[in-house]
Amino acid sequence: MARSMALSLEGRTLVVAGGDERELALAERLLELGAGVWMVGFPAALLPPGAHFAPDLASVADRAEAVLCPLSGTDPQGAIRTVMAQGMRILLDDGVLERLRSGTLLVIGSARPALKAAAARHGIRLIELEKDEEIAVLNAVPTAEGAVQLAMSNLRVTLHGSRTVVVGYGRCGQQLCRVLGALGASVQAVVFHRTEWARAWAAGVAAIWPHELASAAGQADVIFNTAPALVVTEEVLRRMKPQALVVDIASDAGGTDFEAASRLGVQAIHALGLPGRVAPRTAGAILAQVVPGILARSLAP
The missing domain is CATH 3.40.50.720 (NAD(P)-binding Rossmann-like Domain)
Structure with a gap:
């Protein structure tokens, strides 16, 4: 897929929270563009070179300019998928969101009403990728x-x-x-x-x-x-x-x-989440193609 060579995320601090192979491909691209990337919900051994391991979201929330969550969103309890870290549970609740700085981006596939309300309470800017036509x-x-x-x-x-x-x-x-x-x-x-x-x-x-x-x-x-x-x-x-x-x-x-x-x-x-299940490399390339541009535009002064 074609990529813009002028795009840069140099110096940005981003957190990739949960997901599967798609988010690994996205993290690789974010690193290529100069971002500092922290990853939650993945074994340290699977992280792309240059990415930082974080044991939980709360420990890195206060340094994030954007938190990137899976396209699958959350379950009814507010937990996001951690396919590669079985047994780990990442909740997007008030306890985590209040640690984010006001104005931080929260990028997710789709947000349930409870998450939308919590983001609004804490001044978090919510971006739902399911609304992105590309x-x-x-x-x-x-x-x-x-x-x-x-x-x-x-x-x-x-x-x-x-x-x-x-x-x-x-x-x-x-x-x-x-x-x-x-x-x-x-x-x-x-x-x-x-x-x-x-x-x-x-x-x-x-x-x-x-x-x-x-x-x-x-x-x-x-x-x-x-x-x-x-x-x-x-x-x-x-x-x-x-x-x-x-x-x-x-x-x-x-x-x-x-x-x-x-x-x-x-x-x-x-059959939910088919792109990540049947063609994770293609689905990851799609995220890597589109999401960095969204971040660059949304984080611009």
């Missing part, structure tokens, strides 16, 4: 490939010649339709407004409306859901064929009635 567009590629990989691993038929339904025709939905079509699947896209319908039509994808999903589900071998609202309902699941599959890549609770799926014997997979 990251969203780039991440749609590994997300779509990961969803297709899951389907291949769990179906008893090939995707070639199968009937597939993609719910939502946004960034991920468009990529899914493109990949599925290239594999020889029959693809229908559930669209939610006229602009999605127009994009699907321009791409040669058959578009249907949400009220038509239950009917389409009766013929589908797999439904891919990208919509973060309950659309794959019990009515839709009841129509599905035996051994059909639902792959739900929507954030938070997803868009599938998973309790009904379990009761009805429909295999439904809620």
Whole structure:
């Protein structure tokens, strides 16, 4: 991926808290740009050369100009993922946030309401990366490939010649339709407004409306859901064929009635964080491409 040679983070003190291989790749890039990088939630042996190990976030909070957290955000209790330091728990609570200096950047995928309120109380500047269009567009590629990989691993038929339904025709939905079509699947896209319908039509994808999903589900071998609202309902699941599959890549609770799926014997997979799971080097390169520019702009005087 192309990078700006003029970009510099010389002299900035940054903390990378939690995550996986993606954050390691990001830390390498931050170091290349001259930042001092402290890392929490990683074994010392895995840190890139030049990075500093920190045992916990509180110990380095007061020196940070920015704290970078995983795209996955926090769990309901306010803890961020520490995939490479099993058993470690990093909480983003008042006890930690009050140690940050006012004006410090807190960069995270998405912030729950409690974190937003706590950041506001302590004068912390919050940046949610899920709202960054560049990251969203780039991440749609590994997300779509990961969803297709899951389907291949769990179906008893090939995707070639199968009937597939993609719910939502946004960034991920468009990529899914493109990949599925290239594999020889029959693809229908559930669209939610006229602009999605127009994009699907321009791409040669058959578009249907949400009220038509239950009917389409009766013929589908797999439904891919990208919509973060309950659309794959019990009515839709009841129509599905035996051994059909639902792959739900929507954030938070997803868009599938998973309790009904379990009761009805429909295999439904809620697949979150696919870029980091199936293509961590690509996903890390995406963060390394985009995040330093966000930091440089946000930390500028």
